[in-house]
Amino acid sequence: MIGLEIHCQLTKLESKLFCTCKANYREFEPNTNICPVCMGMPGTLPRLNKKAVEKATMIAMALNCKTPHNLGFFRKNYFYPDLPKSFQITQLNLYGPTSIGEQGKVSVEGKDIRIRRIQIEEDPGRLIYEGSSEKTAITLVDYNRAGTPLVEIVTEPDFDNPRQVRIFLNVLSDLLENLGVSDPTLEGAMRADANVSIEGGNRVEVKNIGSFHDLEKAIHFELTRQTSLKERGIEISQETRHWDDKRKITISSRSKEEDQDYRYILEGDIPWVIMDEKSLNAWKKNMPESISSKKERYVAKYGIPGQVADVLSTDKYYSDLFEQAHDDSNAKEIANIITTDLMGLVDTREKREQSKLLPKHLSDLVSMINTGKITKSSAKSALQEIIKTGKSVSDIVSSTGLSKISDEGDLGKIIDEIILQESTAVEQAKQNSQTINYLVGKVMQKTKGKADPSITLNLFKKKIGI
């Protein structure tokens, strides 16, 4: 049995959970995104970021959770250098359901993964080691992250295998991105711990896993380790194990984290938040369309093929482009150009951030293709230029000469050249009509894809007499 605890930063929020420092701590020099509140200076009090409650509620709703009538916060007390107040403000269902969500479920390939609980909490600061954490002589603390908003999602132990875990995390990651609450591609924005056990054994918690890829490996390792212990009749003890990133194994944690007593008490400085129907309804209404609903709409309304609709709907970047670029007449073509031509050009967050492409570029490109002004393959070249420069489609087409060559005189000259160069192929083409495609290809190559393919074919046939 496998269960997960996932920490997800609400990276799309403007400010931290309890003060006005920036939620986006990544852009700052160490210890400059701080204030008396997030540093826990004596006498300061937390002011709950209402937007965090709204966004976290959206996550709870999207994961089909129940939301509480009264939202409450608790203090988790422990000592660690990255924790300014020596307690973390978090949530707990100690006196009934008071955390942002509980009892939800997500369907993964037809199997329901139950969500036990979702809670809002603050991230601590960060410790920076010289070398590895075991051998470091100096440990530095950066509090820029301290107090940034997190959502913790705890699943029931419903996963059968590591593959299911990976698919679930992809689904969850797409869902969070689609909700506009988080950018899961940011380093450290989504982190997961796993609870792994096999029949007849105790539960083992695996922590310190850097990526989803490693998570799958760590679970696999842990299952294998536990199975082999069982086969040899050795008891599987309940413990916390850390993932060793270098050796790709789990190692027993020396600290007895599971024994720690957090002495939870109610956070009296944050009054109970009444989750009234009116706010809940308003938030629900503000929620972006779900991925599955988008997909259904793309297929039903525009006749976009299922697989294309799938790709388009799960990636928020693509679906946002699509939504803004398409109208009823060009939806299919827009979908096509995104999923075939654009995809390879903007496949990383860096490329997307640098890209100057706007939705209008796509609709302009499609209309140029439809009116016969450029070829599909020129459209791809134009896309590369647009991403780089952001120039308008018409500028690019005229300045780089991407407009389609359909003039029979111009094409005739090129075809004549090819006939001279490719005499063998010309002879073959006379015997075997398939070879003509090779010759047309040569023309396309020479014109960098600008030649009108059907005119070229007909002209070629005429010239060599087939």
Add this chain to the structure above:
Amino acid sequence: MNLGISAIEYIHGIKNGTITAEEFVAKTIEHIKKVEPKLHAFLSLNDNAIQDARNIDKKIKSGQKIGALYGMPVSIKDNICIKGGKTTCASKMLENYTAPYTATVVSKLQEQDATIIGKTNLDEFAMGVATEFSAFGPSKNPWNTDYVPGGSSGGSAVSVAGLESILSLGSDTGGSVRNPASFCSIVGLKPTYGLVSRYGLVSYANSIEQIGPMGRRVEDVALLLNCIAGKDIHDPTTIDNKSQDYLSGIDAGISGKKIGIIKEMSSGAGLDKTVESVFRNSVSSFEKLGAKIDEVSLDMVEYTVATYYVLTTAEAGSNLSRYDNLRYGYDLDAEGYEYKSYISKARRNFGPEVTRRMILGGFVPSAGFAGRYLLKALKVKSKLKKQIQEAFSKFDYIISPTVPVLPFKFGEKIDDPLAMYLADINTVTANLTGIPAISIPYEIRNGLPVGIQIHANSLQEKSLLQAAYALQSTTKLPEVPL
């Protein structure tokens, strides 16, 4: 110049030109220098006080809009932050701590043109009833310096009683404003939880404590409450009081009002006979003022001290854990320390009472014990709240002696925590239930002050101050023997 005038008299003096802020503040500082060696009310003084007062005089002379306090000296308990100044909480742990921001109450006083005269002594982190737990030495009771001034806001009470300040801000977690007010024969109010912003008050037990105004006269305390009450964006637990004026109509009287004597606080073995006798006199005064008196029983009061110490130590254990000799109170050499030796030394800069409560605070909410202590205490708290609400369905006010015992001598109770904690029995109920309560000086018996406590229902401060004002009008107190 008489430093013993009330805040209202001071304002009249400024308005009719008989005094200036600068003269009054300068005179006050001169007096402070004279009496401090004896009283030790202050931990630090504002070096710019005279300059601040002079600037306010300039504003007055030039006819600019002037705040409600006209430059009068106000002292601040040293667990309330003022930017750029030390906020020590009377602890070695914060001996060198400089606050990076100003508490909301202090900003409000500055807007109202108060002259902040200095920071006053307290029991370390506001834990105590005598200022004996100050890491920097106790304050002395101006009525008799062999006696404690009460606590934890002892320095604030001494500064007001000793004419070193007209007004003061204290904080009250279990009686820390009212207890020293009673012991030093001044007026002290614990407002409704949420009426006054706690932003900038160093937390001890944050779910029940409030900053409270202290002064020699009830009307002075009403004036100070006017300046500090109301909603603050920095403290989400604050309540919008719609800028209520607590001073206007303070002389309305209490004829026809119903007063309940809290049986469990006003009789029994723990009550000093002298205190009881003074309290009986105050009851006669209330009757003469036209109030209808009856007795009311709150049987949960018996459990309040135990409940109070469970809840406050649990919260203190959390609130004070950041003071770890690392972030604050770092006193190890530049080379640092070895991890294990750190653990044994961590928090050694706390004094004995804070250490005691931190140990309790680690215990009562811990797994396996929370049910027996913390959760039970929360139950008592909610039952007590119900009983209080029932009481206020029958009475306008409920009263008791503020402290069941007379001021005691230094060292008398310091080694007997339980006896010390029992001195809180009459004051903790207001904190546990969030209701306002005030202590009014009523008599001096054998040279020792006795105060009377009045409670009103939540947010009924205006009515509470009217009752206190009425009772004050029946008293005749001697001048403090300085």
